[in-house]
Amino acid sequence: MQISRGITAHKPPLFLLITGAITAVAIVIPLTYLVIRTAGVGGEELADLLLRPRTVTVLINSAGMAAGVTLFSALIAIPLAFLTVRTDLPWRRFWLIVTTLPLAVPSYVGSFALIAAFGPRGSLLQLLLEPLGVQELPSIYGWFGTILAITLFTYPYILLSVRAGLHGIDPAMEEAARSLGYSKRATFFRVLLPQLRPSIVAGSLLVALYALRDFGTPSLMRFDAFTRVIFLQYRSSFNRNLAAALALVLVVLVLGILWLENKARSRARYYSRRASRRASQVKLGYWKLPALLFCTAITLIGLVLPVGVALFWLIRGLTVGGGDAVNLAQDMVQPALNSIWASGLAAIAATICALPVAILAVRFPSRITAIIERCSYIGFGLPGIVVALSLVFLGANYLPWIYQTVPILVFAYLVLFLPQSVGTVRSSLLQVNPQLEESAQVLGRTPWQTLREITLPLVRPGILSGSMLVFLTAIKELPATLLLAPIGFSTLATKIWTATENVAFSDAAAAALTMLLVSFGTTLFMLSQEQ
């Protein structure tokens, strides 16, 4: 942080300021338009829209679902964190990785797997039970399926946070409690757990945030959360104002959680201290078996099930369904190419836009550059469906020539994923000593030459991993693709979604497997970046 103060006295070069400002303005457009449009509805109608029973039900659904997901995630994640960090659980390193990996499963792929395995009709389980006369299973749709799916694929947020918290606790704390007369058990409840509270809260808020923003699971599980209702409202095109109003309510909800998260994080800073020694391990003894069963069960449904179910339907589609491999491959090629094309463009766009923003924020801190940087982070508070909806309105009303084209899809990705790109470029810039740039300028280079010859080569690894991250995240994106892609432009994500909605599991299988491969790759890539 200290090194960033090097050249505060200088004014930022004009070309950086202009490109940064353009980016910031562009990023603000969707949210601004949404606000303007909702404001244009008129106070009375707006109040009517927001207070009708339907809206209240959706609010209760979303909030209740997010609360349930958070609770169950915590119940899974906290024991897992203890088992993998503080005990003599056998194969600890293995469990450490496999219990984190469900994070990589996109929620709609996970939902596809659950529906294709346990859905009422035509699912794997129903097919197995059919000889016994079972024609229909109890429904997985609704509250149960939604909470189950989102919990299974988001609990790692709490797991990672609690794990980091556990590593940060000085073992001397526990020893101090012991020397003050507390038994091991009392020490756990009076000292360890209270100190983990900030980590638990931070992780839980991330999970709640994810649950509220998620579109794939509620839509596939037919659960009336905000995201699904906004989508249905948009599609029925009966009352688009209602969709806009609902989207704004969702944004407010998400921003509230983000605010809480920010508060929790700044409070957690007082708690965190580097631990100098490793804490002693808890001997599990007879608890080893239940602990292993618990880890196995979570891994089976969170990780083995999605992969296994996708494989099952792929093979079944090839054998029973009468489809052949060549047909299937041809079916897959176009969506895969579309995915790569759109995501690749998004990665390039995000990197180009992130550079000036990050350089301004790190090297030329001032009020203007701070505003530019904050604007670039707006996408973090916007659910994909909201950005998509706003751009649909904007495109349909004012920019028909760009509506439902690849550029507007890429722009949606840019708004959504620019924060990631700015974040990585920013942190690699912070590691470059500004005195290197100053010496280049003293040696006669202009700011532009300095950027090209000194700064860019030094932050290249950060830029590359940032654009890689955007590429891989954009491939997984569903709602924006669904709403904004040109007609007939199908991607892996939309293919999985459409096929699952139509209970055509075999059609979704190959795309789901490809998606899982990409996702696991992303996660392992990110984990390797952290080390």
Add this chain to the structure above:
Amino acid sequence: MEQEQVILRIDGITKQFHQTPKPAVANVSFSLLQGDLLGLLGPSGCGKTTLLRLIAGFERPQSGRIEIAGKTVAGGHWIPPEQRSVGMVFQDYALFPHLTVAENIGFGLRYSKKCSDRVDKLTELVGLAGLEKRYPHELSGGQQQRVALARALAPEPALILLDEPLSNLDVQVRLRLREELREILKATGISGVFVTHDQEEALAIADQVAVMRQGKIEQLGSPEDVYTHPQTRFVAEFVTRANFLPAKRIGQLWETEIGCFKVKKESADKEVGDLMIREEDLILQRADNAPVIIHTRRFLGREYRYCLQTSSGKRLHARTSAEIVLPVGTRVELAVAEQAIRFFPHKDISDNLVMNSCG
């Protein structure tokens, strides 16, 4: 000397960690009298902290016995840390970040009825009155140290253990807290063991000093005794920080390159060895044709510390009162009060070579 009661007895304690070939604590025995303060002094890695953790019950010894207040707590009968009636002050203080100052101090008093009285009293004792509602991160290092001390003292333990209690503080705070620490402990009458690598600190606070090296106690005694009569060369180097001059026996005298000296106690069978001369025992006298020359001079406030160079190139250090000022480059003759000289055998071969070259 009202009652000579042993509060802590260590009997042949050995602790060996898996990863290291040598034991961290090797067959250590000593006992501590009620009300006394023992300083465990040694360089890092000498086993002093391990010994402290063995007493606290955070490590289990391979062999030996530990007795606290007449009760065996390790060796034959294991008593976990929470039942040992031992207070501990940790190097990083280990204050609970989620509790206030008062809650931290009262943490060990949960079964006590007069909890708040006791907390008030201790807050007063360590000079933190008025800060009860603060959280640890709102305190300075010195204040955190006081909270840690009060927290350890609150349950009135039989013994208090302090792990490098002052090492994380600024010099100014350290010197002040050093005095206060001893006063507070003496005021409560609780016996204590503290670990330090700072010889000045050990000598200033402790009633007894144990100098440790490679898991063993090299010398145990009063600070004066350890300082003036180091029993081994290691203690002389680490605690006394003295000069060592190669010497050769000539009849009753020992000859060195700065002159011949008589030594009171010595190992009679040795022909060569080193003489230990403390820095403050060297007396400098201007002499124009003397072999020793003043190389540098540093003013330390109350005294001067001179670095002297002999004709063979060996450097010696001397401290004199600030009244005697000799400029750099002055040739001086050295004298020493005879009872201040002690003899030690050579450390290793390289010293022999130096001596031979000195002639």
